[in-house]
Amino acid sequence: MKFVFEAFDRAGKVVRGSVEAGSETEATEKLRSQGMFVSSVQEFSAGRARGKMRLPSVKRLRALAMVTRQMSLLIATGTTVVDALAAVERQVKDQKVRQTIGAVRSRVEEGASLSEAMGAHPELFDTVSCSLVHAGETGGGMEGMLERLAGLARQQEKLVSSVIGSMVYPLLLIVVSVSVIVLMMTFVLPRFTEMFEALDAPLPATTQLLMTVSDFMRTYWMGIIPAIGIGGFVAWRAIGTDKGRERAEKVLLRTPGIGKIAISLVVARMVRLLGVLIEARVPLLEALELTRASVQSRHFCALLEGAAEKVSQGETLSSAFEGDALVPVSVSESIGNGEKSGRLASVMTSLAEFMDEDNEVVVRSLSSIVEPVILVVLGVVVGFVAISMFLPLFDLTSMTQQGGGK
Secondary structure, three states: OEEEEEEOOOOOOOOOOOEOOOHHHHHHHHHHHHEEEEEEEEEEOHHHOOOOOOOOHHHHHHHHHHHHHHHHHHHHHHHHHHHHHHHHHHHHOHHHHHHHHHHHHHHHHHOHHHHHHHHHHOOOOOOOHHHHHHHHHHHHHHHHHHHHHHHHHHHHHHHHHHHHHHHHHHHHHHHHHHHHHHHHHHHHHHHHHHHHHHHOOOOOOOHHHHHHHHHHHHOHHHHHHHHHHHHHHHHHHHHHHHHHHHHHHHHHHOOOOOHHHHHHHHHHHHHHHHHHHHOOOHHHHHHHHHHHHHHHHHHHHHHHHHHHHHHHOOOOOOHHHHOOOOOHHHHHHHHHHHHHOOHHHHHHHHHHHHHHHHHHHHHHHHHHHHHHHHHHHHHHHHHHHHHHHHHEEEEHHHHHHHHHHO
């Protein structure tokens, strides 16, 4: 079997590749025998070859921010790394995070560096985290790097929480809307149907259509519910494939309004990661590779791969991004100005701050626009059903009055 891996060599440099082995354990042992410290090993599949667009875990980001912040404060006061890890381990309430910190502490006590020990637990510490800590170990200023990492995690947690929070109410409205419509079609309309049949009144076309749909839903509900579940599962599995993920992301990025926001969110994260890594004196090519591994979007992975290839051929970062539809002109121009002034890292960090602030406003604005639209659609559908139910009664009343007048 083929396994893809991510590891650190003796110099602390990130190494990625593939290895043939009979099992995950055998693959890990092969890599360790080559002097590598393995951070992750996974069986290769086409679907894992590139990242997929999704929101990072808020729980992981919150834990990472808390752990690195506490570590920074303790190390700044002269506490050793082992003692700092032990103190953080005692403070953490989450059982899984506590076990992870304990495992990291044990590795450090055995002689591993902090970045190596963290690299063995990618469920909490990603490659960017390990690289920043390694930069602090080799260049000094460990507490500063940890504080920088904590700030990075806090900012991302804030933005992700904002996006999720903006989605909650619209999704709740959609669920309520669908529930109300189903309730009307399956419980309310059948009562009117019985009354219409008893009165033998002529029915408008809209009422007949609703009655047909209602009868179908009540008759075949035992087949409709499993069909919806199976359809959802098939769609989920399709999106999980390489082609399905690519198509889903392409649709998302091309959706009016939402696509522009999604691109802006990923660009802001990409710029922030590059700025933090460059500020930590991580080589540009390695910073591009680390950012590519952290940015969970297939299209942006391809963008960063192409940029790394151009940079390796001598082009500047701004020229590598220039002309790409995913990178706004203002971003590539700002990066170019940072390169000319020798302040690339600070310019990229400031640019990311500006973009994140702008994105928060846009996300809130989108939510305030979507909510009324959902309410209007719900009102139209419910109104249509209500009118279709009461229209025959109005017709019957009118006919009765006309008959009485004669």
